[in-house]
Amino acid sequence: MQTDYSGQYSPAKGTREDLSSERRSDPEVAGDLAGNIDPSVLNLVLATDWVKGVIANSLRAYLGGLGPIEIEPLTCADDQSWLARLIRRHQPKLEELAVLMLAMLPHVEPWAIETLVKQHLPEGGEFPEFGGVRGAQLRGIIPTGETAQFVLGGQDMERRIIIQRMLSADHWFGWAGIMRLESVREGEPVMSGRLIVDPEIVEEITIGQVTRPSFGVDFPAEYIETKMDWEDLVLHQGTLSQIREIESWIKHNDTLLNDWGMGKKIKPGYRALFYGPPGTGKTMTAMLLGKHTGKDVFRIDLSRVVSKYIGETEKNLSRLFDKAENKNWILFFDEADALFGKRTDIRDAHDKYANQEVAFLLQRIEAYNGVVILASNQRANIDDAFVRRLQTIIQFPMPRPEERYEIWLKTFPSQIAIADDIDWRHIAARHELSGAGILNVTHFCAIDVLAKQSLRMDLKGLEAAIQREFVKEGRIL
Template sequence: MTSHANIDAALDWITCFVAGCLNVHFGKVGHYEPRPFVYQEDDSWIGRFVKNQDTGACEFALLMLALLPHLHPGVFDKLLAEHMPGGGEFPELGGTRGAGYRSFLPTGETAQFVLAGSNFEGRLEVQHALSAEQWLGRQRVLWVEPVREGEPAMSGRLIVNPEIVEEIVTGKVGHPAFSTDFPAEHIETPMDWDDLVLNPMTRGQIREIEHWIKHNDTLMSEWGMRKRVKPGYRALFYGPPGTGKTLSAMLLGKHTGKEVFRVDLSRVVSKYIGETEKNLSRLFDKAENKNWILFFDEADALFSKRTEVRDAHDKYANQEVAYLLQRIEGYNGLVILASNQRANIDDAFVRRLQAIIPFPVPRQEERYEIWRRTFPAQIALAGDVDWRHIAARHELTGANILNVTHFCAIEALANESLQIDLKSLETAIRREYVKEGKVM
């Protein structure tokens, strides 16, 4: 049995189902009873779906109807042509045509026709199965496209999650591309906790987040805390640039098996009324049920916008923050806000945080450790280079020290001299001060 066998069998099953319903409607047969779908246990998406989900015939048929145009285009047109060779309208079947796709696209009305015919109660059951409250909608498997005001709700297209189609076709789901529709990029690091020198208090608080990620499912499900505790975890990382906020988020993901996505708030926030909410909605809809870590870098751009309402702009800015608060509080994964200063974050959101973690400028002993661990072993140090002296004299962040190290390493290779003395090191440090507009 190949990995495509279940897909082929499922497509054949739903095609026979639609054909049987059309034969009944056009009087070719008096009754049609769909045969049960028999799947083979393999690693295909359909095989896992049927095995892992307690899928009824209705839900499975809805899913396959939505998948037909993606996996077997033209089936509906071919079946209709057998009964209506001259063409014509068939409003009972519903359906629509796409802007670039010329074949039949099933709608909610199509699902009602195939699964219930003209039976009113059966049609209501199909509509109920497609509602946002049922598991197909809750799990973002399948939904009916929203329609314009005044049009029947079930006249919207059946939309299947694109990731399902991608996995069926390619065997895997890639990371979503960074775009206006998905304003976040996947971030990861080859580094480890041993490569990051943090204040002990900061590291201890991050360890608490690791504990939440590891034990949250047990706490919520087995210990019955779901009805008392809101889903998800919300944390604020605050401190100067270069103190390890982003790297800590990446390491949290690396060591807990979670994907980390950095949200670009400049792509999220729009000057057009209502667009910010749409951008945020697309982001959270994509992340829902995946347990991604969402890292909002430079969170001040949105989370500090709430002000007294003086004009229409203030009113809508406050609405944007209120909407974001709502979506973050309902998100079942980890959300991290990053800011240079704690005071920049709106108090209304701070009260909703489980953790507020400082990332201070490294102290002298921590700077010494960073210098010692960061500098390449291939570069020999002259006798006048003392890391403890350098650490005591220069109050630099981890990112500053890395920049200095990078510059020194390149210069050592360019000069074909794998040794550095204090004068060369001080020159590189002075260059870093100048870059940041500081005086050495």
């Protein structure tokens, strides 16, 4: 049972001859793979055939009154597919690889296990020794922990216990987030739970990539991106230099923590606070950091996180951080005061649980190994416990006249002819607007000239648009 993985590797590109005879005769496979096969597809085909052979041998041995089977090595392509990388990283024993592929089988060939059982029990009947359950939609057999014990241990108690240990949280299957054993009702055998492969692992093994999670109840965050670039964003020079520090951390963090050994001295991840009036570039900066460091940016929808029901907020946050773990995402908490606000004196049960939410969030943020950016209008609104744990606090002030002048020049479309009575320096000095406010004015002016079919902007029209923006913001020009 302690056999180390001793699989052989084929060349990086496989051919149809590398497939099993069963696969070569499958018209769906053979029809489109007349030439070379991508190694990741080849590895999936070979591993699927291999585990089906393991199951078939186990069924024959059991029905023939023989002892536990010996597993033949798996041959696969030494490439950059997920399966090959897993083998190189974890050096799994053959039994571990068999359990993983057994759990993957319903995702690749949903009918495979059912077919194998029927081949060896042609007259049907109950076969409780094999384990397995049927899903709500899947008509075939979904393997359970009992199935893994039967296939790899038969009736050998020692081997069955080894398989049970393999499916515990302490095994690398568990702590690496690859697969787990489904929880069962109290009092039922723990090994009757289904073998569950992490959905992202299923995606990576089958389609070669992990798709971004969809915004919804189970994932209260929205993927955000921008077509703009750093030169399109006008910020105070001091603000920009601090942002460059975050960019440098993202680029060099792995070297610092792993190669230089700082991982045992400092906490993982990076935590920053952006504060300043609305429209000063906080969200845009987060998106540009993600764009230029190759990180996905997700804006957290606090309306789907914060709940009036006790314990629901922590549950929502837990799902979010569990999903984000080890992804190196940038999590952007806009209007973060709702979650990260100052704790209050305990006057009633509501205050007590509100403070517990803050404590829970503090714990999860400290443990997160990616980037967390909090955005707030006021620095003073954020609880001191969070402030102490931030690597950087960056102010986004209202743009000064020279910065507003640059924003006006960059924002107005070149297709609009500017009248001689418009002096951008005078406009920038006279009207205190944020970058978002200037963009709103530009947007209104562009639509207005298109509607009038003039494509010319004069001072009167510009001033009217600025007045409109001030009224919208509740200010008087």
